[in-house]
Amino acid sequence: MTTASLTGADPTTEVPLKRRLRRAERTRQVKALALVLPLLVFLLFTFAGPIAGMLWRSVDDREVRRVLPQTIAALATWNGKDLPDEKAYAALASDILAARASGTVAIAAKRLNYALNGFRTILTSTARNLKAVPEPGTARETLGKINPAWRERTTWTTIKDASGPVTGFYLLAALDLTRNVDGAIIAAPPDQAIYRDVFARTFLISISVTVLCLILGFPVAYLLATLPPGRSNLLMIFVLLPFWTSLLVRTCAWIVLLQSKGVVNDSLHWLGIIDEPLRLIYNRFGVCVAMTHVLLPFMILPLYSSMKAISPAYMRAAASLGAPPLTAFLRIYLPQTLPGIGAGSLLVFILALGYYITPALVGGAADQMISYFIALYTTETANWGLASALGAVLLLATLLLALVYGKLVQGQQVTGGMKN
């Protein structure tokens, strides 16, 4: 037989064989790579690039450095314990004059105002009132006279903190943390500490929606997987129909249905069940209902595909072995749908985390999720650093969850279908 000569090949002839194999494989690999290259390039520009950009922006801090370069250089050796020396004041005065000439004061003012409320006024008033470069040795006095804030340590530590080129300021702010005057990390003042609540709310809404989707989607997926093909196709069309409708249209439909003069309230009133219209929208209830509706197909489809792979023979086998229907379902059917439940829940949960339009349209002020704030900082106040930091924290939390899910699933991989 030829196998004898193949297995008995001595190492000297084996090396060229391996090389030949690699060469043969390489052509195939190059071809495969060429086929996916457009997609890779596309992903690089539209996905990997923006995410890297976002992560960079969440720590990028070069605005003050650009506007006040001499001040930053002078503060490099400052110990931060007392007020800085005369040299730093002189550098600041010269920087402010240069910035006023080039019209960049506002850039630094905006950044410093994030860290210390009122800094904008300090900087702009100083820029307005500083007539000329102060005489050598009088810079501290001159600036202190224009604005007494220059005699305070906090003003200077704020500048030093913002000296870049990278900062943890935005990331800390996204977690309701800040640095005090000595550089220690402390909780942010209560009037600025909103993001932990928003994150908690975002996760709570996402979990509620996931659970609702699972409860509603499981029986539908089961029906889809077990009905005869004709009827299951019809049902599948009903499941997919929302998919083919615009998100905005579906959300607006819920407004029509749920508003105080809407279809649901009018019907209940006409039936005499209620006297006053129920508040069904612009609150948490409306958000959960609309999001569950929108996200339901993402739960049903993975569940359906995992259930489709479960042969009806398993349930029959369980019954023939003496298991009553409920026992058979809990011990045989349900465990085999776990991969589908996991995939569907993860999909719905992660999609729900990023929801923006639906809560914005049907939610109240207390139902806005994290993406609302990201959008707000991106488009309204142009605080890209904070927007990026919020995005980075959300991304991290999501990745962590996906990782946990992956670990959980890894332990219990099953073959799915029957062998053969």
Next chain:
Amino acid sequence: MEAGMVTPAPALVRFSGIQKTYDGEHLVVRNLDLDIRKGEFITLLGPSGSGKTTTLMMLAGFEVPTHGEIYLSDRPIKNVPPHKRDIGMVFQNYALFPHLTIAENIAFPLSVRKTNKAEAQERVNAALRMIKMETLGHRRPGQLSGGQQQRVALARALVFNPQLVLMDEPLGALDKRLREQMQLEIKQLHETMGITVVYVTHDQSEALTMSDRIAVFNDGIVQQIDRPDALYEHPVNSFVAHFIGENNVLAGTVESVDRDYCRVALAGGGAVTARVVNVSGAGALTSLSVRPERIVIIPDGASSDGPNRLAAKVRNTIYLGDHALAVLDVAGNGEFMVKLQPGSHDSLGHGESVFITFRPEDCLALDPV
């Protein structure tokens, strides 16, 4: 094959006037009356769509008879759900639960019956020993070969000592050698444990090897139910003769009937004497059935006695190792098979004219095909 000879044991299962239809128009099982005795190995044999699997599913409780009643130990079970019937079942593709280990699979029927842990463990170990897989209890079904999965399915169906075990083409997915080995193992288990087995297959050799009795199904009706040797030697109609074993068919018309034997004029010329099995009388069309091993080839010119002597032309010889077959052209049938004696397969030339002869009692006059 001795089991069938003894006095019939009382019926464990009785099908009484069972009919089954799925669409309300076409009966899958037309009229089934069948007794299954305690301790016997009975096989439901038939082509696909003959109603054998439906019959098994009705017994297991997965299908409800449209009409009639099934009795298990004299208790009507038509309305008893499957999990209360105490019937073990081995499925076509094993249906081992993929998310449980082998030991957990085997323990499943015990745990749903709330058997205490120590006893369940003991019985699972005994079952694993029985199938010679003591060391593989922690594996999952996906890690086993087809034959091993089959053994586990068997152990799982037997571990709770059911009064009846059903097997739905359990060996269909295995290769030939493994299948033959498993046939013997199942047969051995049946004999040592004294269980009652209802076995469904479409493979007639499997049925012949394993069964005490075989019920041959066709078209929703049991054509014949008997011991394997009786089925082979005394088929009641053409379908059974054709389905069990190799068989040569010659069409003809009955000329005269003389008690147990009749004279038949063959459609392709010539006449033979055949045993009357299933013909109405003189003038009726019939098809004759002769087994390949009951035919002797005699060279052209040699004389022979006996009433059945037909001219034949050799078309081909097929060498099969342990024996050889000659394909002859006899009375219009171009695929007439004759089993040759060992060592004589090369003595026949293509196109050679020969004569064949067989005894009248080996030639059965059956209903026309």
